[in-house]
Amino acid sequence: MSKGTMTILGAGLSGALLSTLLAQKNYSVQLYEKRSDPRKFGLEEGRSINLALSHRGWQALGQAGLKSKVQEQAIAMRGRMMHSETGDLSFQPYGTEDQAIYSVSRLGLNRLLINEAERAGAELCFQHRCEEIYLKRGAALIQNLGNEESFVTEPDLLIGADGAYSTLRTAMQKTPRYNYSQSYIEHGYKELSIPAKNGDFALEPHALHIWPRGGYMLIALPNADGSFTCTLFLAYEGKESFAKLNSPAEVIRFFEQRFPDALEVMPQLTEEFFANPTSDLVTIKCYPWSRYGRNVLIGDAAHAIVPFYGQGMNAGFEDCRIFMELLEEHGSNYADMITHFQELRKPDADAVAELALKNFIEMRDLVADREFLERKKIESELHHRFPDRWVPQYTMVTFSDTRYSDALRIGKQQDKIMRRVMKHYDYASELTDQDYERIVTLLDAED
Amino acid sequence: MSKGTMTILGAGLSGALLSTLLAQKNYSVQLYEKRSDPRKFGLEEGRSINLALSHRGWQALGQAGLKSKVQEQAIAMRGRMMHSETGDLSFQPYGTEDQAIYSVSRLGLNRLLINEAERAGAELCFQHRCEEIYLKRGAALIQNLGNEESFVTEPDLLIGADGAYSTLRTAMQKTPRYNYSQSYIEHGYKELSIPAKNGDFALEPHALHIWPRGGYMLIALPNADGSFTCTLFLAYEGKESFAKLNSPAEVIRFFEQRFPDALEVMPQLTEEFFANPTSDLVTIKCYPWSRYGRNVLIGDAAHAIVPFYGQGMNAGFEDCRIFMELLEEHGSNYADMITHFQELRKPDADAVAELALKNFIEMRDLVADREFLERKKIESELHHRFPDRWVPQYTMVTFSDTRYSDALRIGKQQDKIMRRVMKHYDYASELTDQDYERIVTLLDAED
Numbered sequence: 001m002s003k004g005t006m007t008i009l010g011a012g013l014s015g016a017l018l019s020t021l022l023a024q025k026n027y028s029v030q031l032y033e034k035r036s037d038p039r040k041f042g043l044e045e046g047r048s049i050n051l052a053l054s055h056r057g058w059q060a061l062g063q064a065g066l067k068s069k070v071q072e073q074a075i076a077m078r079g080r081m082m083h084s085e086t087g088d089l090s091f092q093p094y095g096t097e098d099q100a101i102y103s104v105s106r107l108g109l110n111r112l113l114i115n116e117a118e119r120a121g122a123e124l125c126f127q128h129r130c131e132e133i134y135l136k137r138g139a140a141l142i143q144n145l146g147n148e149e150s151f152v153t154e155p156d157l158l159i160g161a162d163g164a165y166s167t168l169r170t171a172m173q174k175t176p177r178y179n180y181s182q183s184y185i186e187h188g189y190k191e192l193s194i195p196a197k198n199g200d201f202a203l204e205p206h207a208l209h210i211w212p213r214g215g216y217m218l219i220a221l222p223n224a225d226g227s228f229t230c231t232l233f234l235a236y237e238g239k240e241s242f243a244k245l246n247s248p249a250e251v252i253r254f255f256e257q258r259f260p261d262a263l264e265v266m267p268q269l270t271e272e273f274f275a276n277p278t279s280d281l282v283t284i285k286c287y288p289w290s291r292y293g294r295n296v297l298i299g300d301a302a303h304a305i306v307p308f309y310g311q312g313m314n315a316g317f318e319d320c321r322i323f324m325e326l327l328e329e330h331g332s333n334y335a336d337m338i339t340h341f342q343e344l345r346k347p348d349a350d351a352v353a354e355l356a357l358k359n360f361i362e363m364r365d366l367v368a369d370r371e372f373l374e375r376k377k378i379e380s381e382l383h384h385r386f387p388d389r390w391v392p393q394y395t396m397v398t399f400s401d402t403r404y405s406d407a408l409r410i411g412k413q414q415d416k417i418m419r420r421v422m423k424h425y426d427y428a429s430e431l432t433d434q435d436y437e438r439i440v441t442l443l444d445a446e447d
Numbered sequence: 448m449s450k451g452t453m454t455i456l457g458a459g460l461s462g463a464l465l466s467t468l469l470a471q472k473n474y475s476v477q478l479y480e481k482r483s484d485p486r487k488f489g490l491e492e493g494r495s496i497n498l499a500l501s502h503r504g505w506q507a508l509g510q511a512g513l514k515s516k517v518q519e520q521a522i523a524m525r526g527r528m529m530h531s532e533t534g535d536l537s538f539q540p541y542g543t544e545d546q547a548i549y550s551v552s553r554l555g556l557n558r559l560l561i562n563e564a565e566r567a568g569a570e571l572c573f574q575h576r577c578e579e580i581y582l583k584r585g586a587a588l589i590q591n592l593g594n595e596e597s598f599v600t601e602p603d604l605l606i607g608a609d610g611a612y613s614t615l616r617t618a619m620q621k622t623p624r625y626n627y628s629q630s631y632i633e634h635g636y637k638e639l640s641i642p643a644k645n646g647d648f649a650l651e652p653h654a655l656h657i658w659p660r661g662g663y664m665l666i667a668l669p670n671a672d673g674s675f676t677c678t679l680f681l682a683y684e685g686k687e688s689f690a691k692l693n694s695p696a697e698v699i700r701f702f703e704q705r706f707p708d709a710l711e712v713m714p715q716l717t718e719e720f721f722a723n724p725t726s727d728l729v730t731i732k733c734y735p736w737s738r739y740g741r742n743v744l745i746g747d748a749a750h751a752i753v754p755f756y757g758q759g760m761n762a763g764f765e766d767c768r769i770f771m772e773l774l775e776e777h778g779s780n781y782a783d784m785i786t787h788f789q790e791l792r793k794p795d796a797d798a799v800a801e802l803a804l805k806n807f808i809e810m811r812d813l814v815a816d817r818e819f820l821e822r823k824k825i826e827s828e829l830h831h832r833f834p835d836r837w838v839p840q841y842t843m844v845t846f847s848d849t850r851y852s853d854a855l856r857i858g859k860q861q862d863k864i865m866r867r868v869m870k871h872y873d874y875a876s877e878l879t880d881q882d883y884e885r886i887v888t889l890l891d892a893e894d
Contacts (some may be wrong), residue, residue: 177683177727181628236624280624 002028005155007140009168013106014316015161016113020064021324023120030153031122032142039111049191049229050221051109052077052208052310053102054398060239060317063324066116069111074102075222081207082367087261091207092367092376099399101208101310103221130162133171138294140168144220157334158295164284166301167248172291179287185306185357186235187216188242188278193263196226202265203228210363211259216240217364218259230262233281233364243279251318263279281306283353289342293335296342298323303349308360309397311404315352318401319345328380340440351404353396355411375418377428378439386440390414449475451779452602454587456577456615458485460553461746461763462608463560467511468771470567475798477600478569479589481576496638496676497668498556499547499757500653501845507764510771513563517556518833521549522669528654529814536706538654539823541816546846548655548757550668579619585741587615604781605742608763611731614690619738622789626734632753632807633682634663635689635725641712643673649712650675657810658706664689664811665706677709680728680811689725728753730800740782743789745770750796755807756844758851760782762799765848766792798851800842802858822865824875825886833887837861860893 003026007014011033019031035041048183053074061067079093094101118124123440125142131150132141139154160168173180194202201222209220209228216235220228234240245251248270255263284304286412289297299316324342330337367374382390392396393411396402402410421439425431450473455462458480466478479853482488500521508514525547526540541548565571572589578597579588586601607615620627641649648669650656656667656675663682667675682688692698695717702710710716731751736744746763770788777784815820829837840858843849849857868886872878 054761176727177631179630180632181732183626183628184624282624 002026006157006159007153007155008159008161011114011124012161012163013110013113013313014320016110016117017060017317018159018161018298018320018323019117019122020120021320023117023122024064029122031117031124032128032130033126037126038107039114050103050105050223051313053104054310054314055179056314056318056401059401060321061414064116069112070104070119073108073224074104076100076206077103078206080367081204081209081260083209083211095395097400101398105223106383119396124313130167135171135295136292138285146248160295160297160301161299163300164282164304166297168295169286169297169301175291181281181285187211187233187281188236190232190273190278190280191276192230192232192266192269192272194220194228194230195267195399196266199226201226210367211262212364214365218262242329283357285350285353287346290338293331293338297340303353305353305356306360308363309356311352311356313399343356348404351408355404355408371422374428375422378421378431381428382436382440385436389440390443417442449473453604453606454600454602455606455608457609458561459610460557460560460760461609461767463557463564464507464511464764465606465608465745465767465770466564466569467560467567468767470564470569471511477572478564479572479575479577480873483572484573485554486561497550497552497670501549501761503755503761503765503848506848507768510768511563516559517551520555520671521551522671523547523653524550524655525653527814528651530656530658530708532705542842542846545702548845552670577614580615582618582742583739592834595729607744607748608746610747611729611751613744615742616733616744616748622738628732630730634680634728635683636728637679637720637725638723639677639679639713639716639719641667641675641677641810642714648673657814658709659811660705661812661816665709674747676865716853730804732797732800736792737785740785744786752800752803753807755810756803758799758803758844797850802851802855822869823876825868825878827889828875829883832883836887837890860890864889
């Protein structure tokens with residue numbers, strides 16, 4: 001017996017997971033996706049190939065009973081492996097020994113989630129494009145691109161999981177007093193690769209590799225086949241920028257100077273550099289996430305963020321988990337449920353957007369800074385001594401489901417305190433037991 | 448001899464003033480406006496009828512030699528006249544005795560500026576609508592609504608002074624990586640009026656009247672004919688909101704309870720309330736203000752703000768002044784001039800947007816707060832004692848051409864200091880000479 005009918009636009013990661021969760025709870029689910037079935041075809045262009053799955057993502061996958069299946073595809077990354085310009089390596093653990101983030105293939109995970117949605121009873125329609133939205137009815141005009149026939153779907157709830165350029169949100173943007181912003185950073189990104197070497201990983205597999213270079217950076221995440229997917233984050237314009245890399249010789253010279261140890265393991269660098277697109281990095285904010293109570297946005301459609309905290313997918317999956325919890329709470333009163341959802345979730349979406357932008361500075365610049373590293377050591381020691389009273393911001397965001405807005409606020413308090421601490425000490429080793437006591441007390445006093 | 452050709456879209460306040468200034472400097476100016484000539488017809492709907500002109504506006508008018516002509520139409524407002532719920536009045540001067548802001552009629556000022564643009568030699572084309580923009584060429588397709596003929600204008604520089612819903616900006620929004628945001632507050636506004644009483648002002652004419660009521664407010668500005676134009680700022684939804692005022696009886700009851708002394712002088716209240724539109728309050732930000740160097744946005748098209756600091760027109764006029772100064776500096780190198788203009792002006796546009804939003808809180812809420820009033824007294828005394836070292840934020844914004852971004856930054860420093868001061872004192876009268884010395888030193892130390 002169906003509890004209610006739900007139409008989901010977009011079979012990306014959030015859309016496929018939410019379809020699975022809803023179908024498992026006996027909702028009647030239709031999932032429309034304009035692209036072809038990714039189980040039969042490859043990846044779309046310009047999206048990152050692998051992603052870092054962390055606590056919030058696992059929580060939602062656990063709710064759908066999919067933890068162990070995803071685990072089989074995932075590679076643990078226990079910390080950052082920093083590469084200096086001279087090729088020196090240094091490793092910074094993300095947390096305690098048993099804490100890791102996980103590299104997963106976007107395509108592999110998407111295929112798995114689509115299979116699960118189907119298995120749970122969702123009706124999947126690929127090559128079906130949403131042509132028009134009827135906001136007040138929560139309805140949509142869908143065209144089957146195969147036979148060009150169109151029909152109207154009018155579910156109890158229309159859910160836009162259709163990404164940063166959401167059709168549902170575009171319809172909302174035409175309504176009065178709609179709040180909307182799109183903000184691009186000056187950097188673009190390009191995906192490159194480090195192939196497996198004699199069938200094995202060319203670099204340490206259980207780390208997220210970073211080549212921080214101040215204004216820009218290269219990163220690499222491991223894939224199950226022994227390769228790494230690299231992403232170069234670089235300004236579009238300026239002294240060192242994509243605009244200055246117009247020939248294979250210029251690319252090689254840039255990598256020779258800045259990323260010499262990476263260049264050694266990137267035999268296809270110049271081919272990939274000119275074959276792969278340069279993609280934009282945008283933060284999209286909007287509000288409300290529903291108009292008239294019969295539709296709602298989730299995931300990137302509601303809050304697209306830059307990738308530097310590895311939280312885009314995790315935030316979308318957390319949306320799904322909270323969505324299901326509120327649905328349980330409100331039953332068929334969808335209008336109230338949606339109001340509750342957006343009011344609860346909007347401050348966290350704004351917070352993770354800010355966290356993601358800030359982390360770019362940290363990754364490309366601060367991680368190579370001595371004072372920053374000593375500060376991290378002090379914070380790690382504080383967490384070790386006072387596990388509940390001092391939790392580093394990275395830990396709150398990545399290894400807990402502390403609300404993003406709380407993690408942002410507490411992180412700012414920690415930052416204020418640590419700036420004062422770092423005026424007095426050069427090295428973590430100088431701090432006494434009393435110092436640690438005093439610092440944690442300062443944070444308690446901020447509350 | 449023409450120095451260059453300039454096409455301006457929009458004959459509102461900023462467009463008409465910039466046309467005047469450019470024509471006076473021997474640029475060949477075409478001004479296209481889709482509406483009819485406001486010298487022959489009345490005001491468009493939904494715009495405020497009178498505006499507060501302050502230092503920045505006067506500076507730009509002075510540059511065009513128009514100070515004395517505008518002065519004839521302006522009514523000085525030397526401070527805020529606060530109306531309590533029981534009808535008690537209290538007057539807070541804006542600055543020193545010779546400092547005032549000036550109530551001017553939007554329509555009167557617009558007519559005057561259009562006359563001056565024409566006199567200076569600008570070619571004015573009303574009922575000419577911009578149909579399409581060719582960004583790279585800095586060109587526009589213009590349709591004469593009178594005979595429906597269209598033609599392309601391709602000046603040296605295409606200037607969008609076409610307001611919050613700018614056609615030029617809309618074209619820029621379609622280019623890659625364009626930063627844009629529109630953000631509405633929860634309040635709308637409705638214009639009402641207090642007619643002249645036996646041919647005279649029904650309230651003190653040399654003040655801006657405010658009925659602050661916490662979450663909302665009524666204000667009134669004097670007109671030359673003895674009337675006042677009132678604006679009610681009220682939430683769209685909620686306990687006390689436009690949504691709750693659906694009948695003449697409900698409006699009367701609301702005014703009886705909240706604005707009894709205003710109600711006495713508003714005989715046409717209910718007719719006006721239901722005849723006049725409720726308008727939105729939006730902040731629009733965008734960047735860049737030019738694409739490809741042959742076009743540029745100014746005024747509301749680049750930075751629409753809420754009206755609570757009375758700075759919308761003043762900021763637009765300051766754009767015009769700075770535009771002319773940079774044109775003088777860069778000569779016919781328009782691309783460099785525009786780059787300089789937007790880089791200089793963007794931080795100030797963002798700052799005045801923030802100042803305007805903050806001042807709503809101050810006007811509707813704090814002005815009736817005892818601690819706030821004592822703080823204002825202390826700051827006024829600080830300014831009196833140390834005219835260069837402590838300038839209240841309101842004075843910097845309204846009575847100087849201190850950059851808005853500096854006024855915002857310094858104001859935040861003052862705020863931090865004054866919050867500490869107000870923990871120790873209840874009344875301005877408690878402060879000693881030494882206290883004032885100490886406070887001003889704190890601000891010096893912030894720099």
